[in-house]
Amino acid sequence: MTGRAELPSVVSIREVGPRDGLQNEDPVPTDGKVRLLDALSRTGVRRIEAVSFVHPKAIPQMADADEVWARASRASGVRYSALVPNSRGAQRALAAGFTEIEVVVSASDTHNRRNVNRSTAESLDDIAGLIDLLHSAGATAEVIVATSFGCPYEGDVDPARVAGIVDRVVADGADRVAFGDTTGMATPRRVRELVTAVRDRQPDIPVLLHFHNTRGTALANLLTALELGITEYDASVGGLGGCPYAPGASGNVATEEVVHMLHDMGIETGIDLDALLEAAALAEELVGRELPSGVLRAGPRSRLTAV
Amino acid sequence: MTGRAELPSVVSIREVGPRDGLQNEDPVPTDGKVRLLDALSRTGVRRIEAVSFVHPKAIPQMADADEVWARASRASGVRYSALVPNSRGAQRALAAGFTEIEVVVSASDTHNRRNVNRSTAESLDDIAGLIDLLHSAGATAEVIVATSFGCPYEGDVDPARVAGIVDRVVADGADRVAFGDTTGMATPRRVRELVTAVRDRQPDIPVLLHFHNTRGTALANLLTALELGITEYDASVGGLGGCPYAPGASGNVATEEVVHMLHDMGIETGIDLDALLEAAALAEELVGRELPSGVLRAGPRSRLTAV
Incomplete structure (x- = not known):
């Protein structure tokens, strides 16, 4: 009790x-x-x-x-x-009038390479330039860190690695960060570990969490994050989106x-x-x-x- | 935080x-x-x-x-x-060698009447007799309280009403109680309210929780109950069972x-x-x-x- x-x-x-x-x-x-x-x-x-x-x-x-x-x-x-994935996309988004723009990097190298044929570190270099571009046009830049709670290729992802990515993008000027549970590997324990690791090092950066319900844990994860004081969440109407790694899930x-x-x-x-x-x-x-x-x-x- | x-x-x-x-x-x-x-x-x-x-x-x-x-x-x-639903069933269960036997009552009158054409109070009278029958044969009696977190006909169910049912069955000798989220109406708030209401009045009776995932909250509810110290849960392999009130759910x-x-x-x-x-x-x-x-x-x- x-x-x-x-x-x-x-x-x-x-x-x-x-x-x-x-x-x-x-x-x-x-x-x-x-x-x-x-x-x-x-x-x-x-x-x-x-x-x-x-x-x-x-x-x-x-x-x-x-x-x-x-x-x-x-x-x-x-x-x-x-x-947006790159500067060409950023230019289009800015031309269309968007002032809140998101860029993505995967916490795990393997997932990042599969997505964009670059290491996480190489993508972070690209993102530093994108943040500057967006800021110079008056837009904000959010960095979404995919596979933050686990990678379908590598397995567990060390929260310290994710926190290190946050350190880097904060240093580069990111206005906010989001953590994606890209393939539904988060559990309440992983949420607690990741949020704590990030908050310990970057207490001031706004944090948004993006949960998948692939293994039924989405609302338990959200409840855990609420208890940790997180107030920003992604969600998809109807659960639109599917799971690209597990057909039918x-x-x-x-x-x-x-x-x-x-x-x-x-x-x-x-x-x-x-x-x-x-x-x-x-x-x-x-x-x-x-x-x-x-x-x-x-x-x-x-x-x-x-x- | x-x-x-x-x-x-x-x-x-x-x-x-x-x-x-x-x-x-x-x-x-x-x-x-x-x-x-x-x-x-x-x-x-x-x-x-x-x-x-x-x-x-x-x-x-x-x-x-x-x-x-x-x-x-x-x-x-x-x-x-x-x-077992009644003494005939209890006799069959005992004859088959079972020593742990469950009986059911619905917390809401309407649900109980729809199930067994009796009020909750009438079923509780029947259950008092069933408990005696089971005990006299050396078996234990668990009372499952259905619709504990809400009734599909009546809506919210007052936790005090459920706690009152627990008072009654404990007085009648029940060895344990279970609370059924019969149609998936539980949320973390309802779990906390119910467990607290019951524990305040009957701190010693073993409690088991039975959650449905009809509206996605099952694991969030379970996490809440874990935080309250509840350690016994029902679950169904594969999610067998469906939801009789919402086809396809x-x-x-x-x-x-x-x-x-x-x-x-x-x-x-x-x-x-x-x-x-x-x-x-x-x-x-x-x-x-x-x-x-x-x-x-x-x-x-x-x-x-x-x-």
Whole structure:
């Protein structure tokens, strides 16, 4: 019998379905992407990762990023962000008007090489230049550290290695960092170890966590991070995204599962769950497969069965 | 930033797939049930809910309980239990040699009436008699309180009502109580409220928790209960069982998801995860549908992808 860690009263969700979600699904027509973005902008969510500016041959799912963004009805209370892989993408994102931009590096060398044919250290050098480019254009730079809780090729990733990456990008001017559980290898223990390792060395950098539900632990991980005072989380409407390493397995945690749990715990998100469930139903329609969202399937706990 | 609740170092899992799981699936042949029980007995799990002794017209899935149990290869280190609805079932369970027997009552009147056409209070009167019957035969009696975290017909269930039920069954001699999240309405907040309410009034009665993953919260709920010092949990191999209130939705939390998370947190269960995954694969084969188990689908986090 032990005491209770005090939990935050407000959590900031970044909805990543339109970018991270759709990028890992079969291509969806431009019109559908715009409809999904607009539906999400009406949910009350305060941050949306809208698109990525990547080479269309590498990621055909995002080939129409400029058009999607131009046609989207942007809500005034929402911060929209874009992901870029390099300076060419950064220039496109800036030209499109984005002022919050994300770049990615993998904590494990093997994963980074598989993604971009570079070592982690080489990518960090590139990112230093990207941060300067973004800052000189008045945008902020977030560094997403993929495979932060484990690598599908290498296995465990030492939290000290991740903390060292954070040291480097903070020194290079990163405005914020995010830790991606790229293939669902995080557990409450790994979350505690990583957050503690990073906070010990960089107590001031804003931290966002990105969990996958591949092995069922997403909300347990989120609860652990809440107890550690972390208040920023990615989530993907409907659980859009899948897991590229395990066909048929879940990827991104579903936004409605996160919001449903947080609201029942008295933690505010600003999101209207009913509006979010409408967006999740649209997401399911757009990708044409059943999405791995328990709250979409069963409804919120407040939805009663007639006697 | 807050401190960490000390977690238990050992957890006792009761595997309920053969009974609670299969009772909520399409009927499986007797031979398959015996194979599943035997596979589970080889995993190192220390407790298995093997069968229920119910009227075959009410629950045809358990019509062959006597034969399943007679043919099973029982492992010496495993405690096997059976569920019974009434004195006729109790007599059958005792005759079959069971010494750990479970009875059920729903915390919400509406759910109890839908199940057994009686109020909760009327069922509690019946249970008092059943406890006496079991004790006089040298068996222990566990009372499972269904809909403890919410009722699909009534909505929220007051923890004080559940605690009152516990007061009553403890006074009537119950050896242990279990709280069922029958339709997946529990969240970390509800777990904390219920466990606290019960412990405040009955600190000595052994408590077991039974979580469903219908809305994705099962492992977050389990983590919360661990922080409160609860060390006994039900789980169902492969997530066998479904959710009778929401077609296509998940029911029982998958044993391998529980074990996978606990082991990575350094918490012992005695279970061999590889053997458990073999049993989960068998369960999937027996019911002929994809079971909702992330660890079965993606493998444990230690299973690496070849570069």
